[in-house]
Amino acid sequence: MENEKTTKSLILVIDDNPEILEFLVDDLSESYDVLEASNGKTGLDLLDRHNVHLIICDIMMPEMDGYEFCHTIKSDISYSHIPVILLTAKNTLQSKIKGLEQGADVYIEKPFSIAHLNAQIQSLLANRNKLRDYFVESPLVHLRTMARSKADHCFLERLNEIIEEHMTDIHFDVEHLADLMCMSRTTLYRKINAISDLTPNDFINLARLKKAAILLSEGQLKIYEISEQVGYSSQTQFGRNFHKQFGVTPSQYIGETLNNAKPMNTIGD
Known part of the structure; x- marks a missing residue:
């Protein structure tokens, strides 16, 4: 019970x-x-x-x-x-x-x-x-969509800003995040979990993967370069985590993005 x-x-x-x-x-x-x-x-x-x-x-x-x-x-x-x-x-x-x-x-x-x-x-x-x-499963949905108040919006903007600033640091974790947010680990955990149903460490990893999705969709960098930019020391681990989160590999995601970007043929083409 x-x-x-x-x-x-x-x-x-x-x-x-x-x-x-x-x-x-x-x-x-x-x-x-x-x-x-x-x-x-x-x-x-x-x-x-x-x-x-x-x-x-x-x-x-x-x-x-x-x-x-x-x-x-x-x-x-x-x-x-x-x-x-x-x-x-x-x-x-x-x-x-x-x-x-x-x-x-x-x-x-x-x-x-x-x-x-x-x-x-x-x-x-x-x-x-x-x-x-929707936020967790959609690669390009920004975390500000989770805000329900002005205070939430400011919190999430600051959270995203700090994570992005330290995106390349593979050792960046909840301890660093709590310090930079000027919050105790307990308060930070409760807030992030209440908004996203994720732990702070899972939230940081999701932020890394969402940033990777943006870089993949832009098509300017190779997958291993993106892996490094979002804080992964292993491209294999990055690919595995990306697939687990979004249901496609980074390569498949690039293919889907390119297909969606192709203009539709008009009648007579």
Whole structure:
């Protein structure tokens, strides 16, 4: 049973109304692991200790309301990737705009349908997984496509910049990356894993292979030269890893790129 639990997404529910909180926790516990908090400050404490995948938060709460809570986590690089659903009794357009401006992914008015809430949760989690798969499996998709907030975008741009600067260094690893990102290894691991479902070392290797795909598509360098430029001491190992990641060898990828670049014949040619 323990193995089954670890495969569930972890949802944090924040609401100062005990009845609503209990109702949401009971319903969501059938499909997810659930944490509960009665205000935003308690919610932040839980985020520090748990790898949360999605947050459902009421707006009208004491100590820290939902707007402030949402703004706080979407501005914090440690949490900015987490989807947020705001629940509120306010049904004005102004309040909805304010919620979205604070970084909320979905805004749901009370009273709400639990079926509608569940559909929104499933959609947010499924879309995140599809985006991860698309990023990992597509050679030319840039990692900035994984950003869900301004803080995420800045983090990923900086991450990509540092990895590219050290691309030729075969010894560049997560220790170096964490130092240059001014983050602890634990924080860096949690952030990269949450965004991409990869370990930092796997992420670095994927960045190397994606850079190689760009160089291969440009057709200016030989495969062994590209292998060296992206930090591989062995062309054989590079080819094996490229094939494992993208399903084609570097040579096959070059062939596909050339075929796709050929202009189509027009009628009469």
